[in-house]
Amino acid sequence: DGGPIPVRDGVLRHQVPQWLSMPPLSSLVLQVAQAHVSHGGGGAYYVYLRRNR
Known part of the structure; x- marks a missing residue:
């Protein structure tokens, strides 16, 4: 549409x-999860890191 x-x-x-x-x-x-709308929604992620034990 734009070119x-x-x-x-x-x-x-x-x-x-x-x-x-x-x-x-x-x-x-x-784990990677899409952020809540109040935290940026579709353009932001929660990235959960593994813990070293």
Whole structure:
């Protein structure tokens, strides 16, 4: 609609969870969840890290 080159919105929104689930970060990340609307909604994430014991 905007021209011959497609513009993809929200690249980081889609890529960050994938990056966090790939090595070497996957061994450190316990869970990634989309943030509540009051904390940023679709553009923010909660990243829960694994605890070293």
